[in-house]
Amino acid sequence: MADHVDMTKGLPSNPEKATLEGRNKFLGFWIFLSGETIMFATFFGAFLGLREGTAGGPTAEELFQLPLVFIMTMLLLTSSLTSVLAMYAMKRNNFKAMMIWMSTTVLLGLAFLGLEIYEFVEYVHHGLGYTTSAFGSSFYTLVGLHGAHVVFGLAWISTLLIRYAKSGITLTNAPKFYVASLYWHFIDVVWVFIFTVVYLMGIGGA
Amino acid sequence: MANELSKPFEKSALSEEDLYKMNKEKKVQITSFAFMIFLTFLAFIAVATEMVAPAFAVPFILVLAGMQFFLQMFYFMHLKDKGHEWANTFIIAGVVLSTPALIALTFLLGMTKY
Numbered sequence: 001m002a003d004h005v006d007m008t009k010g011l012p013s014n015p016e017k018a019t020l021e022g023r024n025k026f027l028g029f030w031i032f033l034s035g036e037t038i039m040f041a042t043f044f045g046a047f048l049g050l051r052e053g054t055a056g057g058p059t060a061e062e063l064f065q066l067p068l069v070f071i072m073t074m075l076l077l078t079s080s081l082t083s084v085l086a087m088y089a090m091k092r093n094n095f096k097a098m099m100i101w102m103s104t105t106v107l108l109g110l111a112f113l114g115l116e117i118y119e120f121v122e123y124v125h126h127g128l129g130y131t132t133s134a135f136g137s138s139f140y141t142l143v144g145l146h147g148a149h150v151v152f153g154l155a156w157i158s159t160l161l162i163r164y165a166k167s168g169i170t171l172t173n174a175p176k177f178y179v180a181s182l183y184w185h186f187i188d189v190v191w192v193f194i195f196t197v198v199y200l201m202g203i204g205g206a
Numbered sequence: 207m208a209n210e211l212s213k214p215f216e217k218s219a220l221s222e223e224d225l226y227k228m229n230k231e232k233k234v235q236i237t238s239f240a241f242m243i244f245l246t247f248l249a250f251i252a253v254a255t256e257m258v259a260p261a262f263a264v265p266f267i268l269v270l271a272g273m274q275f276f277l278q279m280f281y282f283m284h285l286k287d288k289g290h291e292w293a294n295t296f297i298i299a300g301v302v303l304s305t306p307a308l309i310a311l312t313f314l315l316g317m318t319k320y
Contacts, residue, residue: 006219007210007215009217009219010215010216010217010218010219010220011215011217011218011219012219013218013219013220013224017289019211026293027292027293030292030293030296030297031296033296033297033300034296034297034299034300035300036300037297037300037301037304038300038303038304038307040304041304041305041307041308042304042307042308042311044308045307045308045309045310045311045312045315046311046315048308048311048312048315048316049311049312049313049314049315049316050315050316052316066250066253066254070246070250073246073250074243074246077239077242077243077246080239080278080282081235081236081239081282084235084239084282085232088228088232091218091220091228092218092220092225092228093215093217093218095214167212167214168213168214168215169214169215170211170212170213170214170215171211171212172211172212173212182283185278185282185283186283188278188282189274189275189278189279192271192274192275192278193271193275195246195249196249196267196268196270196271197268197271200249200250200252200253200263200267201264201267203253203254204252204253204256204260204263204264204267
């Protein structure tokens, strides 16, 4: 257990896996991600099955705008990189840099969320309500579920940032930051499939 | 014990060699980020400019998404690193289990109803 960690030389090179608790968090989190994969797949399946059912309402081609989706994609991809950089800072025991990179991740995530809310409001104005059509319901459910994950991730990372604002990198909080960054990457992975399957395939016909 | 674990460290235990390896890894990750941006551009351009025939565009962007999935999982989420055997097992199991579910749902909803 933790007593095997040599703490005299300084922060271990993999602080997130230095303790048994850290390793358990890491493993448990991958099990959770496996479940998340299956859950998202079912929502994707439902969307793919129902996307043609516009019931006379607006269609994907009429609504979606590539520039907006492109900007959202770039924001989320970049936030994925900043959380990678935060993990490097963590391994080097550079607390300040880790906090700055993690905060950048939160800011980019907030920008993404703002654009998504703007997008949804816009679509409702164009006549695509949640109950307008099968396409509308499955679109809002799938993309909204991803958005809810972003909200949760932002709340999670912000809580960590506030809770450990002054503590420095410890063997208690290193696994927490590491797992939160894994979660953030996973959100980005899901978005890659959303922009491909929902937006690009919606506009590109087929 | 718990107190020990919540104490910050004055220095890092990284050796010169560790640091060298880490910087190399960092370069690899930044390269893979650049590659992800490139793949994203490619996917958007393929659809926006209709340079690729529509029938070919869908499989094309799906392959690009698959490549991004791989890069994110194996490079950003460290699945390629040592000590990730179980992580690999879980995520591969997740993908294997969800693929038939996704295909079944698509066909079931899409073909039966419309």
